[in-house]
Amino acid sequence: MELDVVGLSDETQLVYTALVGLPRSTASEIADACGMHVSAVGRLLAALVRDGLATRAAGRPPRFTAAAPDVAVSELIQERERRLDAARSLVQQLAEKHREAHRISDPNIAVELLTGHEDISTAVHRLTDAARQQIRAFDRPPYIERPGSNLEIQRRRQRTGVAHRVLYDRAAVAWPGRFADDILPSIRAGEQARVLTELPLKLVIADDRWAVIPFSLAPGGHSAAYLIHRSPILTALEALFEAEWERATPLRDTRPPTPATTPGSPDADTLALLGLLASGCTDAAIARVQGWSQRTTQRRIHRLMTELGAATRFQAAAQAARRGWLR
Structure with a gap:
């Protein structure tokens, strides 16, 4: 029956x-209602x-009343969930102890091979959800999932201090x-x-415990990946990231650092252009991101550099930062 998951036998239910x-x-x-022997029912009650x-209730014979199911059974479910959480925690500790015990005799256990986009995506989500301190990543195409699809999940993690x-x-x-749509909102969220x-590669590091890297940098190589456990390989990847x-x-x-109506404040397109220039994007890339033609892009860049009194793009970014246009 349905309530056996919280420890109630069929007869008890x-x-x-x-x-x-x-x-x-x-x-x-x-x-009488259950068709059972009264002594067995007495024990179950x-x-x-x-x-x-x-x-x-006191009296002869004693009378029984069921506690409200939405309260009593919910408490049993919550208790079972607490016990399951404790069991999961113990399993994780035992798994880590098992890996450590076998790592010296079998160094290959430091690396697991993941095959298929679904397995890779599941592993990345599992590791990032388990992070408690920080997540470090190299982000570069191609992508398994649509860029920005995990923005809300990332914001929730950051609110918990990750x-x-x-x-x-x-x-x-x-x-x-x-x-x-993704990078700037992520920056604003922290x-x-x-x-x-x-x-050099795609990389996700969760705390100092796990990392995921692609199996190959060749076309199609992202259909498989390595899951790296705590090991010298992980230490090397952390050093590479830093x-x-x-x-x-x-x-x-x-x-805009001030209300958009403040005299001299740049508009949204100018601010976006500054951010893309500061990131080192080419004219073609800026045009693609902003939906402009290359001629429009070049004209806007020239006008911006003139306004800032800059001879190079580096000077333009420096002048914009000095004016408080870049945070």
């Missing part, structure tokens, strides 16, 4: 169900009282709609973001 419909009943009355599923540091390949910033012209992070350029929030 039968007696409790009858008691729900027959408040203030004696053991004999419940036995005593167990229901002990577990908080029924109450017993830091996100993401290093974007320039091609990721130039991905149509990515900069305005993500630390930087950009490099080119990243080294690339140090030489990358920060991506800025391009919201």
